Amino acid sequence: MLRISLDKLDTLFAKIAEKQKLYIPSDREDGSAEYMEWSEGRKLSNALNTVRSAKEFFFPQTESLVDFKLSGKNIEVIDIRKETEDFVVFGVRACDARSFGILDKVFLSDPVDSYYQNRRNHGTIVTMACTRPSETCFCTAFGIDPTAPEGDAACFTDGSFLYIKANNDRGEAFVSSVSSLFEDGDTAELEKVQAKTKEVLGILPLSGLSTEAFGGDKLNKLFGSEKWAELSESCIGCGTCTFVCPTCQCYDIKDFNTGHEIKRFRCWDSCMYSDFTKMAHGNPRLTQLERFRQRFMHKLVYFPANNNGELGCVGCGRCLTKCPISMNIVKVMKALEAE
């Protein structure tokens, strides 16, 4: 398999960045990792994952949709869309890589969202296999193998070398564009690391999490569960879970008057918020119970009902580490599976 010594990563990044923008997970001053644009001196983070997911490369937290100019009674509609420049996201974990497939089912289904599609068409995803999964990881419950991630091309490491393989045509093009830096090498050491990682995956505290109780046919059984009251009782509706979630895709559309024109933009929104469904005539989800239930029912029942049973969670564990009241999808699944 093609490999490059880990101490030559900077050379690899420089080569990639010659032709297009490159984003890698890198450490902030507080030690947490975020995707940052690579430039000379920027180091790849050792963290297991970034605080925020990689979804914002394709579905940014805010993005302009269209501009309007008003004059008297007239309105001018200005299409501000531009073809995105090619870019590479390097170091995406298997969980986040799977989330793109889930977002695709929303944004690329008819009618196609051209803003998302534009970014998707120009982004190359280079994933990185996990070697040190944490106790908040449960991607394997959703059939994800973190030692063999999806993405256009996948990278693996044994601690000394970075190995690379293409998963599709775009990945082939990427690998061939950097292959001059790689050499063919033996994978014996890598296989040892992969076997050890798999062993760890098997003994992680959430490794036995079952998804059997969930799916599109469980609506009536789960919606009416009495557990929702207790589960949602402490939820403060902060929406942190939705913002760090790689598969949450609800959005708001708002207008901003710059003084020169009106900019219509969309931004992430959360079904956990009290005004999410509020209308002039009332609100169908009046209490946090309904809002809380909506988020989990959507991932565990409604989304699978429309997508051949695929659940809307990838087990990245971000909601486990970030929820201020320590509520999360795992607790919800465990409480509901007894229903």
Place this chain on the structure above:
Amino acid sequence: MNNDTLIPHIGVVTDIRIDTPDVKTFRVISPEGGKVFEHMPGQCAMLSIPGVGEAMFSITSSPTNKDFMEFSIKKCGCLTNWLHLMETGQQITIRGPYGNAFPVETELKGKDLLFIAGGIGLAPLRSVINYVRDNRENYGDVQIIYGSRSKQDLVDYDEILNEWMNDPNISVNLTIDNAQDDWDGHVGFVPNFVTELNPSTSRTVLVCGPPIMIKFTLNALKALGFEETQVYTTMELRMKCGVGKCGRCNIGNKYVCKDGPVFRYDQLGELPDEY
């Protein structure tokens, strides 16, 4: 780059009719003349004043009207207040059509129809009623039961009085909530009026109105022997995108903007009670 549904068209408001103290009907055409797009009865459109807001409204006019679209809009929030302040000639943005339609070309064809509306709930049904009137040979008997708070709150009273009530092929039954001096018609709530009128259970029913009126009307219909599979309604939830992506109008695995807004009652019964 392909067109994106989130980028709206321009519409020109060419006529504004005051229907009730809080309902106006706006006529909208494209700046080049004619309709901005075609639709089927029951479908909706996103109307917006840039900088103020954007919201989903049912298209009140029938698609058989080839010259313009009409929207009957009740003043009840920021955007609708602004719309009510408009003068003719004002441009707005419009995108759509969104959602499904009443099955006028399939299930409703050849059927005896009963329309039941309360207040502004007449707006989406008016599109169907006028579609049926313009294709009269395709449908059986037509009965309309419509009620409002007062005589002044009956939306588009002139059309009801001068066209529908003069149409020998349609029977119209009006009611208002409380008696008033210039009213010699029926007084009382719509659901009770439906029970009193005792319509034939052979009819297919289309209901729209405030949620509480729909609920009691359905109970009245059931008591009269109507099946849920005979009754259609149209729903309203908050919407932003109009195409099932922003997540707002999600009920169960359905999105009201794209899988609705028209639902048959038995289909609605399969969804969680969250609307």
